[in-house]
Amino acid sequence: MQQSPLPALNITSARVQVSYCSGAYEAAKGAHALVVLTEWDEFKTLDFEKIYADMVKPAFCFDGRNILPHVRSAGYTIPAQQCMSNHRIRRSKR
Numbered sequence: 001m002q003q004s005p006l007p008a009l010n011i012t013s014a015r016v017q018v019s020y021c022s023g024a025y026e027a028a029k030g031a032h033a034l035v036v037l038t039e040w041d042e043f044k045t046l047d048f049e050k051i052y053a054d055m056v057k058p059a060f061c062f063d064g065r066n067i068l069p070h071v072r073s074a075g076y077t078i079p080a081q082q083c084m085s086n087h088r089i090r091r092s093k094r
Contacts, residue, residue: 025051033060034076039067048074 021027024043028034028051036043044067052059052074061068061076072078 025054029054030056031059032056033062034071035062035064036068037064039065043067048076052076 024046032055034051034055048061048068048071058077059075061071061078063071063078
């Protein structure tokens, strides 16, 4: 069996880097980016303008489930790769 080329995780240092928050608004305060990886309804109805106001600018939003089409109007920077993934791309056959 081959060993992983990645170093083993130092559990002690990982605990120091984890913080727990009471909700989405607290978690986003001072953040550089939002990453949405779920389709849960509670994330669709958050006040993204309020969240944006408390984030470090430029504030990025990675919407992996494409449930937040309205965040662009709130001022977030949307990565180009995500914009492309929201459209159909047709490949020509060679």
